[in-house]
Amino acid sequence: MDLIFLLQDVINGILMGSIYGLVALGLTLVFGVLKIINFAHGSFLMVGMYVAYWIVAYTGLHPYLALFLVAPIMYFFGYQMQQWLIRPIFVAERDVREPITVIIVTTGVWYVLDNLALLLFGPDYRALSPNPLKGEMIEIGEILISTPKLFGFIITVLTAAGLYWFLLKTRMGRAIRATSLDRDAASLMGISQWKIFNVAFGIGTAIAGIAAVVLVPVYNVYPTVGVPFDVKSFVIVVLGGLGSIPGALLGGVIIGLIESIGPNFMTSTWTEAIVYGLFLLVLFFKPSGLFGQKYDW
Amino acid sequence: MSLLDIRGIDVFYGDVQVVYDLSLTVNEGEVVSIIGGNGAGKSTLLRTISGLLKPAGGEILFDGQPMHTRLPEEIVEAGLIHVPEGRRLFSLMSVADNLIVGGHNKRAYPHVPQNLAKVYEMFPRLQERAAQLAMTLSGGEQQMVAIGRGLMAMPKLLMLDEPSLGLAPLLIQEIFRTVRMIADLGTTVLLVEQDVRHSLSLSDRGYVLEHGRVAMEGDAKELMDNPHIKTAYLGI
Numbered sequence: 001m002d003l004i005f006l007l008q009d010v011i012n013g014i015l016m017g018s019i020y021g022l023v024a025l026g027l028t029l030v031f032g033v034l035k036i037i038n039f040a041h042g043s044f045l046m047v048g049m050y051v052a053y054w055i056v057a058y059t060g061l062h063p064y065l066a067l068f069l070v071a072p073i074m075y076f077f078g079y080q081m082q083q084w085l086i087r088p089i090f091v092a093e094r095d096v097r098e099p100i101t102v103i104i105v106t107t108g109v110w111y112v113l114d115n116l117a118l119l120l121f122g123p124d125y126r127a128l129s130p131n132p133l134k135g136e137m138i139e140i141g142e143i144l145i146s147t148p149k150l151f152g153f154i155i156t157v158l159t160a161a162g163l164y165w166f167l168l169k170t171r172m173g174r175a176i177r178a179t180s181l182d183r184d185a186a187s188l189m190g191i192s193q194w195k196i197f198n199v200a201f202g203i204g205t206a207i208a209g210i211a212a213v214v215l216v217p218v219y220n221v222y223p224t225v226g227v228p229f230d231v232k233s234f235v236i237v238v239l240g241g242l243g244s245i246p247g248a249l250l251g252g253v254i255i256g257l258i259e260s261i262g263p264n265f266m267t268s269t270w271t272e273a274i275v276y277g278l279f280l281l282v283l284f285f286k287p288s289g290l291f292g293q294k295y296d297w
Numbered sequence: 298m299s300l301l302d303i304r305g306i307d308v309f310y311g312d313v314q315v316v317y318d319l320s321l322t323v324n325e326g327e328v329v330s331i332i333g334g335n336g337a338g339k340s341t342l343l344r345t346i347s348g349l350l351k352p353a354g355g356e357i358l359f360d361g362q363p364m365h366t367r368l369p370e371e372i373v374e375a376g377l378i379h380v381p382e383g384r385r386l387f388s389l390m391s392v393a394d395n396l397i398v399g400g401h402n403k404r405a406y407p408h409v410p411q412n413l414a415k416v417y418e419m420f421p422r423l424q425e426r427a428a429q430l431a432m433t434l435s436g437g438e439q440q441m442v443a444i445g446r447g448l449m450a451m452p453k454l455l456m457l458d459e460p461s462l463g464l465a466p467l468l469i470q471e472i473f474r475t476v477r478m479i480a481d482l483g484t485t486v487l488l489v490e491q492d493v494r495h496s497l498s499l500s501d502r503g504y505v506l507e508h509g510r511v512a513m514e515g516d517a518k519e520l521m522d523n524p525h526i527k528t529a530y531l532g533i
Contacts, residue, residue, distance in 0.1 A: 171406065178387045178398045184349055185385040190373030190402030190450065293389065 004142050009260045015149040017256015019214055021249040022156040023229050024236040025163070026207035032243030033180040033200035035098040036086070040109035042230025044205050047113060048074050048212025049221045050121065056128055056216070063128060064151065067213045071206045078205025079198045085109065086201065087194060097183075110230070117223035125220040133217040152214040159210055160249055163203075176200055180243070235279045241292025250290060254278075298361060300325045300485055301346070301377070301454055306355030306365070308338070308345050308509075315341045316509045318355070323454060328476070328486045330496040330517065332530060333506035339489045340382050342506070343458050347379035348372045359454070373402045376453030382462065382489075384443040388432035392423055392442055395431050399446030408451065416445040419475070437468040444475060448484075455479065456487045461495065473499055493530040497521050505530075 027041045038044075051073055055066045086102060093099040128134075136147035167173040179186040179196040187193055211229075219225065236255055240247025255275055262271035282289060299322040308316035316338045323329045333339050344350045346357055348369035357365040359377050367375075387395050396416055400409040417424040420441040426434060431442055440460055447455055457476065461469040469492065477499045480486045490496035497503050497517045505513040505526065513520065520526055527533045 171401065174390070174394055174398050175401055177390055177394070178401075181387040181389055182385055185381060185387065186398075187349060187369035188347055188373065188379050188381060188385075189398050189446070190370045190405075191398075192368070192370045 006261070006264070008143050009264065010257065011143065011145060012149070013257035013260030014253055015146070015153045015256070016260065017253035018153045018156040018249065019149070019211060019252070020229070020232050020236055020255055021252020022152070022159060022211040022214065023208060024233040024240070024248040024252055025156075025160060025245065026204035026211070027233045028237045028240070028243055028245065028248040029163070029207065030201055030204035031237065033176055034082075034086070034197055035180075036102040037106070037234075038201075038204070039103060039106040039230070040081075040113060041204070041208060041233060042226030042228075043110045043113040044074065044078065044208040044226070045212050045215075045229050046117060046221075046223065046226035047077065048209035049216050049219075049225060050117060051209070052213045052216045053126060053128055053221045056130070060130055062132060063213060063217050064155075067155075067210060070209045070213050074209030074212075075202040075206035078208075079202035081109070081205065082198045082201035083194075087197065090197070110226075114223050114226070121223065123223060125222045127220055128216050131217055146218065148214075148217040152218075155210065155214050156249070159207060160245060163207070164245060172199065232275075235275060238279060238289055239282050241289025243293070244289065244291035247289055247291030299323060299358075300360060301487070302358040303346070304356050304358070306345060306352040306357065308341055308350055308352050310341075310350075314509065316345065316352075319506075319509070319511055320355075321504055321511065321514075323485060323487050325485055326480075326483070327502060328480045328488060328500045330500040330503040331487065331489045331506055332491070332493045332496060332503060333512075334491070334530075337506040338509035339506055340458055341509075343379055343381075343456050343487075343489060346372075346456065347377065370402070373450060374404060376404070376451065377456070378447045378450045378452035378454070379456045380443050380447040380458060380460065382458040384439050386431040386439055386442055386446075389430060391428050392431055392434070393427040395442050396423070396445050396449050399449030400451070402450055405449060405451040409449065412449050412451065416448055419448075419478070420445055436464055437471070440464060440468075440472055441475075444472075444479075448479070452484055454485045454487060456489070458489045459491060460488075461490065461492045469495065493526065494521075 023045055027038060030038050048070055052063060052066050052070045055061060055069055056063050085105060089099050089101050089105060133148040138145045138147055138150065167177055175191045176196055178189060179191055179193060183193055232255060236248060236251035239254060240251030258274050259271050262274060301323040303319060303321040305318045305320050306316060307314060307318060331339050345352050348367060352365050356363055359375055362375065364372050387398065396413055397409055400406055400412055422438060423441055423445060460472050473495045476486060476488060488496050488500065497520055500517040503517045503520045504511050
C-alpha cells in the first residue's frame with residue numbers, strides 16, 4: 001500500500017490518540033490520589049461537551065475561548081461531586097483504603113447524568129454551531145492534517161505539561177502527591193485529606209472539560225457520547241499504568257494508532273479486538289502497566 | 298500550666314480498648330520519654346494526640362486549648378508535630394520535597410526557605426541527597442528526613458515515635474544526639490522509645506506504659522535506678 005496513506009494514518013492516530021490520552025489523564029489523576037475508579041468520568045466528558053456546546057451556541061464564542069469557561073465550571077462540578085457524593089463513602093468506610101462502594105456510586109452517577117442529559121436535551125446528535133473549525137485542514141505536501149485535531153494534540157501536551165508543573169512545583173501539588181503516597185503521613189504534615197480529594201477530583205473533572213472542548217468541534221454531542229470514551233480511558237489507564245501521567249498519554253496514542261492503522265489491514269471491527277486483546281495481555285504480563293509504579297503506597 | 302496536658306483518655310481500636318484512663322503532662326522546654334514494651338499503647342497514644350485516632354473519653358489540652366476535638370491538620374497548625382513510627386516518608390518524592398511538604402501548614406509555609414537551610418545545616422547529608430527519591434536512602438538517612446520533616450513544621454512540641462527503630466547502634470547514638478540538640482535549641486520533645494537506656498539518659502522525666510496504663514512516672518534518673526525498670530527494661 002501507499003506509504004503516504006500510512007503516514008497519514010499514523011499522524012491521525014497520534015492526534016486522535018492524544019485526545020483519548022487527555023480524557024484518560026483526568027481519570028488517572030483521580031485514581032492516583034483517591035485510589036478509586038470513577039466510572040462517571042465519561043459522563044463528565046459528556047457534561048463538559050454539552051456545557052461547551054451551549055456556551056458556543058448562546059454566546060458565539062470561539063470554541064477554544066469557551067475553554068476558559070468550561071474548565072472552571074467542570075472543576076467546580078467535580079469538586080462538589082467529591083464533596084457531596086464520594087466523601088460520605090470514605091467517611092462511612094473509614095477503615096478501608098479504597099472503598100469498593102465508590103464504584104457503584106460512580107456508576108450510578110454515570111446513569112443519572114446520561115439520562116438527565118437525555119431528559120433535558122433529547123437523543124439528538126448535535127453538531128457545534130457556529131463552528132469555525134469545521135472541516136479545517138492543514139496541507140503538508142500530500143498529507144492532510146485536521147486543524148482541530150492538531151490543536152487537540154497541542155492542548156493535550158500543554159495540559160499534561162501544566163499538570164506536571166503543578167504537581168511538582170506548587171504547594172498544593174506537593175500536598176496532592178504526598179496524600180496520594182500516604183494519607184495518614186500527609187495528615188501529620190497538616191494536609192487536609194478532604195480538601196486534597198476535592199481538589200484532585202475537581203482537577204480530574206476539569207481535564208475532562210478540556211477534553212470536551214477539544215472534542216466538540218470534531219465530534220457530535222449526544223447523551224451517551226461519554227460511554228465509548230469512558231471505556232477507552234480505562235483501557236488506556238491500565239495500559240499506561242494506573243496513576244501515571246506519561247502512561248495515560250502514551251496509552252492513548254497506542255490506542256489511537258491501532259484504531260487508525262488497523263483498518264488498512266483488516267475489517268475495522270477487528271481493531272477493537274486488538275485493543276482489548278492488548279488490554280488482557282498487559283493485565284497478564286505487566287499488571288502495573290507500562291509506566292505504573294510497582295510500589296504500592 | 299503544662300504545654301501538653303492529657304487528662305484521663307481512653308482509646309479503642311474498634312471494640313478493643315488499648316489505652317486506659319491515661320494522664321500525662323509535658324512542660325515547656327522538657328524532654329519527656331514514654332517507654333514500654335510492644336503493645337503497651339505508646340504509638341496509639343501518639344496517634345491519639347495528633348488526631349489520627351479520637352479518644353473515647355478524657356481530654357487533651359495543648360497550650361490550654363482542647364485538641365481531642367480537632368482534626369489532625371488543625372493540631373499541626375497549633376504546633377503539635379508527630380514524627381510517626383517507621384518514618385513514613387513519601388517514598389516516591391525527593392528528599393527536598395519531603396522536607397518542603399513537612400512545612401505545609403500555614404504557620405510554617407512562609408518560613409520554608411529558612412527552615413530548609415536550618416535542616417540542611419543540621420543534616421548536611423540530606424543536602425547532598427536533596428534530589429534523590431526518599432525510598433533510595435539508607436535507614437539512618439530516612440530517619441534524618443523524618444526528623445527534618447517534623448522540624449520544618451516549626452513544632453512547639455515534637456513527638457518522636459521510635460526514632461531509633463531498625464538502626465545500627467552507631468546511628469542510634471547519632472539520632473539521640475540529634476534529639477538532644479533539638480531540645481537544647483528550645484523545642485519541647487516527647488520521645489517514645491523501646492531503647493530505654495538511651496531515651497531516659499537524655500530525658501528530664503519519663504513515663505512507663507504497661508498494658509495501656511501509666512505504670513510508673515517520675516524523674517528520668519530515678520526511673521533508671523528503679524529496680525523494676527532495671528529488671529524489666531534494662532536487663533540488669
